[in-house]
Amino acid sequence: MKRVLAVLGAVIVLAIAGTAVGVWRLHDAQGDRLPEISAYSHGHSVRVGPFQYCEVLNLDDCKEPRDAGELRVDEDNPVQLSVPSAVSRAPWRLLRVYENPIDTTVTYYAPKTTLAVTIPTLDPNRGRLTGLAVQLLTLVQDQDGEEFALPHAEWSISTVWP
Template sequence: MKRVVAVLTVVAVLSAAATAALIWQLTRHHEPQLPEISAYSRGVATVVGPYQYCQVLDLNACRAPGVQGELRVGDRDPVQLSVPSAIAKAPWRLLRVYGDPVDTTQTVYRPESRFAVTIPTVDPQRGRLTGIAVQLLTLVQDQTGEVFELPHAEWSVRMVWD
């Protein structure tokens, strides 16, 4: 009887050690997954991670993968942009860039007000859409006390025209 109890104890200890080692192995290099946006047009979607992603309270602590998505577009079909709740639960800004890079429009969405936006690929005044960017905003204060918005995270999609 003592022998059975001893064998069961050894098996239990080895099982616990193996489980702990497996959990450690699976989580030791695991970085949190960064949010992704998706853009869809003409039956094709592209999913894009952030171009840059900084900590909200420290804009110098950033990860900059430099990822820019591409989406093939034409005159007729709009772009359908979707953002996950990780973005939509905060104030976020949509930038739309047209033929002239100086000609950029922006819209700021309040928290949890928009998870998707339809964007025409041609604007009658501005021309063809060349890119979009989604930004998460942080309020910062400079040395003079002026408060303004800066993006702490940005996702970017470039339009490729057929």
């Protein structure tokens, strides 16, 4: 059991290091330009920069452009979400928010696995999709040594229903 935990810990540390290197390379290659996500549904599209973007190794060093997008949707056509390679090369998560925020779903994506996601606008159990958020994660440790993930960057899109 201890060996499994040690291996898991090493994998997490390597993922964080890879994320840090990726963010550093992205910043070096693009200067101050921050990555954007895009979403499309039934002839409407939106491209949005981050709501908040912090340095991966210093969550107190943040840019807060507070960008947020709106996308017109209907119940018959899904949302096609696209993230750039700058996001997909790191571990990221997608939050889907429904009419009752308690029904928010979270999906995690491993590095270099996913550039696009299809999201139904209507869930039979949760109702209408009201928004989505994409988050890049940083592993942090509290005073007791417990590790958990916090977002260091977030993009936000609200849906607009007819």
